[in-house]
Amino acid sequence: MTGCRTRSLTWFGQLWEYETPKVIVVKNRHLGTIYRLLQLLIIVYFAWYVFVVQKGYQAQETGPESAVITKVKGVSTSKASRGAKRIWDVAEYVKPPEGGSIFTIITRTESTKLQTVGTCPESKSVIDARCVSAEDCRYGDMHVLGHGLQTGRCVNATRGSLRTCEILAWCPLEDETVTSESLHEFVPSFTILIKNNIHFPQFGFSKGNIEGENALKSCTYHPIHSPSCPIFTIDFIVKEAGVNFTEIAYKGGIIGVIINWNCNLDLHPSKCRPQYTFRRLDLRNNISTGYNYRFAKYYNKNGTEARTLIKVYGIRIDVIVHGQAGKFSLIPTIINLATALTSIGVGTVFCDWILLTFMNKDHMYSLRKYDKVWKLEEMNTATITTVSSLQDSPATSESLCTNHDPPYKDSPSPLSESITDQKGQQEQSCDGTELPPGS
Template structure:
């Protein structure tokens, strides 16, 4: 028992195992092997290292966005002139990354709480039986009183009266001047993994440049001031169409940086995407087009609470920051190389399948690749008390021949049965 433990420990520390290799001289198999290896090599170099940049580590930035609108609009309705500034047409007014610029509106002035007929088409009636008192209609303006107004043939409601009439949307839009408003975007990002902070006010963008620049994708791609009409055009829409009923546009600030070069090369790229819908579609095939919301200005008149209701149609702008920074790192490099070396094993697997199952001489190659042992014959010889040298002269001679170099084929024992008992 002690000898067995000693031998096991000795074998563990002082022996080295290596797989046996068979060199196969076959042109077809050799060509297949090399083609597969070339494909794997092209994948590793072309896709993993060049395209996917597997030798670099990546990081995503954290950042903030600040916006500011500038511009003045003018309207004249029934002889009533009005000037609209930023405080009137931007919602909300805090300079968030998501905001709405009003381009069209419907005003209902002098509303006060009372009873009045519902708008035609909201809840028509022919008698009081058609108006269930105390009930509401989802698209209505108030609570039904149970009376049918003969003049309008609509149900009477308890609501802010007169009710809003929004069936006709002003066209062209009331604030077409919004096309010339300007948007200033200030964005800063930080890549924590690499300890790098950047701002879209990059080198060369100073106060003097900002005062006179206006964004252009080719002539001024780094200018942070954008004309609303240009944004809508670059997103693929017509300004008058989207200003009439409203819409949504995404402004993407893309920070894709390679920190293996100078940090000053890390600059933002602006792209614009219409979230309003597909520009190629017509309004008739789209459901619920546009963007609108309501807000009210409340006031007191002769001690009676009243309000002015605005239905606002506008363009919603969403400033979206996306980022990806890369830099050389030895760990992903070694990981990519190791995985690539492992993929080279595919060539061996494919070639083994061709050798063992497809070629005419597959039985010959199978005998060359695998070495068989007959455990039953060995157990029978041990039971009879025969020594290995007595029962297996062929195996001993083969080993002796290999040691002296007298055999013609060094792989001749590959297909032999190791413990074959000779006939006496």
């Protein structure tokens, strides 16, 4: 019980301890070199990288509010069935036509014409629809990869002895009578106008990528000669994305136009300009490559609803906008300055670790660095004499030789013996009486 009480009192007493740094000058060439190098590295890091590169003195805002409007210009042709030429304009080859940030320019089509609702054999490519007899076909079944509803009959597939289940669908099927048209001959010369307006709400700053009244009359984007022009050719976009045009026109693909706004609002607003980069976004592999989709055009044929199913391959353009803006602010400046000044102390911690771990000879550095000092509980304050009172007193020599208890007591150290000897010599010189050793 007594031990627990003692430990509790000891722990309670530690609550009132106070630690203060002690300055010790260590004259060591190697340790001093390490210390100065660490300080230099920390200063260079904060001065160059944090404040110059990262602009640590600014308040930052990322992800601006953005609006994108696109317009495509150009006309192309394709060879239709029986060698006839067909004209393609913007209303036909741009999907969707609204002019948003994502759109497709059609480069090739596969059309299945004169489709009507009726019965026909399922496609041979649907493995689950292959059959030997009617027992293999269940009425009302529908395969996920199929084209229609099974009728329960097993019939001969078109062009071959293979038999498949009969289905109710849009017939004839796409795989049987498809015709292909390519219009990529003039596609490289198509132009795309990209209008982009951004807004940083934190700073109340808005900017667009079109500057000047005559900016759109006769310009085409070039990263060096015309970096502010927002009109791009398909040929330039495809080349900058590192894509072969013939390949992407045949199988389709997705290309991203990345617009990056990096604005330093401490400068004039005219210095805030977008940077354009281009990259292919779809993955090219053996499983699924390219980009395509289907749509249908419906019409009436002799009172019967019919349609033309069109599978299109094209270049899909995704306009992606990124951005960040910065402006001087006192709060981040103070925070980074305080962090820099605090980080300089890392050199002291590191050198102390080296000093006490690898260079601590006979614990000499430890004894010099760590001291424990506490105030005596019972102390006669009247015995403390100031320097000024010593100078004014007529019995100066007698007061100087009077031995009083110090106001603070130090923990024992290797120097205690030498201090005791010096104290004994002082007492001997004052009263003229030689004291015995140890008294």
